[in-house]
Amino acid sequence: MDNYLIAMATIACVYGLMTVSLNLSWGVTGMVNLGIAGFFGIGAYTSALLTTRLGWPVVAGVASAMVAGALVGAVLSIATLRLRDDYLAIVTLGFAEIVRLVALNELWLTNGSDGISGIPAPIPRGYGYGFSLAFLALIAALLALAAWSASRLQRSPYGRVLRAIRDDADVTAVAGKDVVRFKLKTFALSTAIAGAAGAMYGHYTSFVAPDLFAPLLTIYIFLALTIGGTGNVKGAVLGAFVLIAILEGSRYSAAFLPELSAVQQSAVREMVVAALFLLCLRFRPRGLVPERMGAAGE
Amino acid sequence: MLDVLTQVAQLALNGIMTGAVLAMPAIGFTLLYAVLGFPNFAVSGHLAVGAFAGWILNTHYGWPLWAVVPFGFIAAGVLGVATQRVVVEPLRGAASITLAIASVAVALLIENALRFGFGNTLRSYDLPLARDVTIGALRFGPQQMQTAAVAIVVMLLLFALLRYTRLGRAIRATADNASLAAVKGIDTVAIARLVAFVGMGLAGASGVLLGADTAIDPLIGFRLVLAVFAAAVVGGLGSIPGAVLGALVIGIAEEVSTIVLPSDYKSAVGFLLILLFLTFRPRGLLGERRN
Numbered sequence: 001m002d003n004y005l006i007a008m009a010t011i012a013c014v015y016g017l018m019t020v021s022l023n024l025s026w027g028v029t030g031m032v033n034l035g036i037a038g039f040f041g042i043g044a045y046t047s048a049l050l051t052t053r054l055g056w057p058v059v060a061g062v063a064s065a066m067v068a069g070a071l072v073g074a075v076l077s078i079a080t081l082r083l084r085d086d087y088l089a090i091v092t093l094g095f096a097e098i099v100r101l102v103a104l105n106e107l108w109l110t111n112g113s114d115g116i117s118g119i120p121a122p123i124p125r126g127y128g129y130g131f132s133l134a135f136l137a138l139i140a141a142l143l144a145l146a147a148w149s150a151s152r153l154q155r156s157p158y159g160r161v162l163r164a165i166r167d168d169a170d171v172t173a174v175a176g177k178d179v180v181r182f183k184l185k186t187f188a189l190s191t192a193i194a195g196a197a198g199a200m201y202g203h204y205t206s207f208v209a210p211d212l213f214a215p216l217l218t219i220y221i222f223l224a225l226t227i228g229g230t231g232n233v234k235g236a237v238l239g240a241f242v243l244i245a246i247l248e249g250s251r252y253s254a255a256f257l258p259e260l261s262a263v264q265q266s267a268v269r270e271m272v273v274a275a276l277f278l279l280c281l282r283f284r285p286r287g288l289v290p291e292r293m294g295a296a297g298e
Numbered sequence: 299m300l301d302v303l304t305q306v307a308q309l310a311l312n313g314i315m316t317g318a319v320l321a322m323p324a325i326g327f328t329l330l331y332a333v334l335g336f337p338n339f340a341v342s343g344h345l346a347v348g349a350f351a352g353w354i355l356n357t358h359y360g361w362p363l364w365a366v367v368p369f370g371f372i373a374a375g376v377l378g379v380a381t382q383r384v385v386v387e388p389l390r391g392a393a394s395i396t397l398a399i400a401s402v403a404v405a406l407l408i409e410n411a412l413r414f415g416f417g418n419t420l421r422s423y424d425l426p427l428a429r430d431v432t433i434g435a436l437r438f439g440p441q442q443m444q445t446a447a448v449a450i451v452v453m454l455l456l457f458a459l460l461r462y463t464r465l466g467r468a469i470r471a472t473a474d475n476a477s478l479a480a481v482k483g484i485d486t487v488a489i490a491r492l493v494a495f496v497g498m499g500l501a502g503a504s505g506v507l508l509g510a511d512t513a514i515d516p517l518i519g520f521r522l523v524l525a526v527f528a529a530a531v532v533g534g535l536g537s538i539p540g541a542v543l544g545a546l547v548i549g550i551a552e553e554v555s556t557i558v559l560p561s562d563y564k565s566a567v568g569f570l571l572i573l574l575f576l577t578f579r580p581r582g583l584l585g586e587r588r589n
Contacts, residue, residue: 053580076573085394086336086533090531091573093402094524097569098566101563104562105560209343216406222402260548263417263418269412271414273406277400278400281400
């Protein structure tokens with residue numbers, strides 16, 4: 001396989017982890033996470049710092065990134081879960097900005113806008129082509145594991161409660177379910193997955209910097225999930241791959257507009273992404289793979 | 299000891315000036331929330347549009363600040379009505395969260411359109427320089443005083459509109475209960491568009507004032523947006539007097555925080571207050587008790 005395609009597939013798998021995460025919170029449970037870029041950043045920095053500064057093995061770094069993502073997700077959701085869903089949106093959006101602010105300003109820890117380089121990989125980079133292939137296999141396996149667990153969870157009685165919460169939290173509470181507890185656990189699980197995505201990204205490229213998790217990243221993930229279809233894991237994973245195809249395609253089509261400056265080209269790309277998202281919401285809100293509404297007990 | 303007191307007093311004064319400018323987009327945000335029922339994150343983009351519209355008139359045609367502010371209001375307001383019609387209205391019936399996410403995309407679209415046209419460079423308004431006025435040990439910047447005064451005039455006009463006119467009563471009725479208002483013969487779609495005009499207009503006008511005070515670039519609104527949310531949440535989401543009070547609280551807290559925190563973390567103060575209020579007093583300082 002072409003090196004370029006392998007690299008794109010690897011990035012698509014990283015994005016796939018984030019769409020699976022967002023599907024769990026927003027698609028299944030109805031909790032919107034507008035700070036998914038922030039959790040990606042938390043995961044990326046946690047694992048990068050532990051493996052470069054303290055020499056931890058990559059596996060321990062990624063596991064810690066998931067724990068960090070889950071803890072921060074739990075703290076943020078505790079403040080808002082008893083309130084209308086809008087509040088979680090406001091808090092998570094603000095949170096992503098704070099993560100970027102800290103990453104930019106705490107030079108002693110994060111190296112500011114220069115970022116952290118030399119992050120180790122779980123497979124020796126010296127293998128070249130072999131490294132790329134092995135890493136793709138690894139991240140694909142991880143994505144498959146996350147997707148499989150998420151779809152098992154979704155089909156379980158637990159998942160049925162989550163969908164019930166999304167569709168009507170009051171009725172679910174009356175039916176005797178502890179809505180706040182379900183939401184808290186699910187949100188923490190989803191932010192743990194986003195943390196893992198960030199950590200894996202750092203170990204793949206060996207470099208993390210605050211630019212990586214600009215708010216645009218969050219919009220990318222929402223776009224991917226909306227294209228694929230919210231509420232089901234297949235759509236989430238498919239959406240990530242379609243998103244990468246769109247992003248890469250727009251990179252090539254930018255070559256047809258050579259009279260534009262680099263800033264203008266990136267502005268056009270971002271406008272295209274935002275417009276596509278709005279069009280999807282309007283004309284195909286259920287995505288390429290619509291959620292199947294199974295009969296009770298299925 | 300006296301020095302510290304003067305310093306705190308000076309910072310509090312700066313905070314009140316900041317708060318006065320912050321109050322306008324905060325009122326816009328909270329008004330939009332009350333009537334349309336979702337947090338409209340596109341205020342940041344509309345604020346930037348107002349800032350750039352004012353900048354063009356000021357630097358290319360030499361209009362003074364007081365004349366530019368209404369223009370920034372109208373430019374952002376008209377855009378607000380356009381996004382209301384093109385994006386929000388077709389999605390009616392969708393969950394409020396879907397609309398909130400759509401508004402983030404709208405902000406991204408607007409900010410990148412500005413970036414396409416103007417690039418990332420910082421630009422400043424062309425305004426006469428003036429010396430600071432000192433009263434006792436406190437310094438007053440004439441530019442800041444002017445912007446704070448304009449902000450206060452705009453807010454008084456809005457209060458008058460909401461309190462004393464038929465239209466204002468219709469807006470308040472729609473905010474209270476849209477279906478009841480519709481039953482009483484109020485055209486709630488028209489009211490929603492009017493509110494989009496006023497709410498986004500307020501953001502645009504504050505963009506002009508901010509631009510006059512500092513410098514502008516396409517992300518001017520984005521950088522402020524956390525403070526705007528904080529003002530609205532601290533005051534009580536949906537409450538207009540709350541947004542004003544919240545803006546003053548955030549303005550003062552941000553300035554005073556610079557005694558102990560590096561000034562890069564000013565916007566973190568707003569976030570911290572959001573978390574504190576949502577945990578301990580989610581209806582904010584002046585919000586109504588509702589679920």
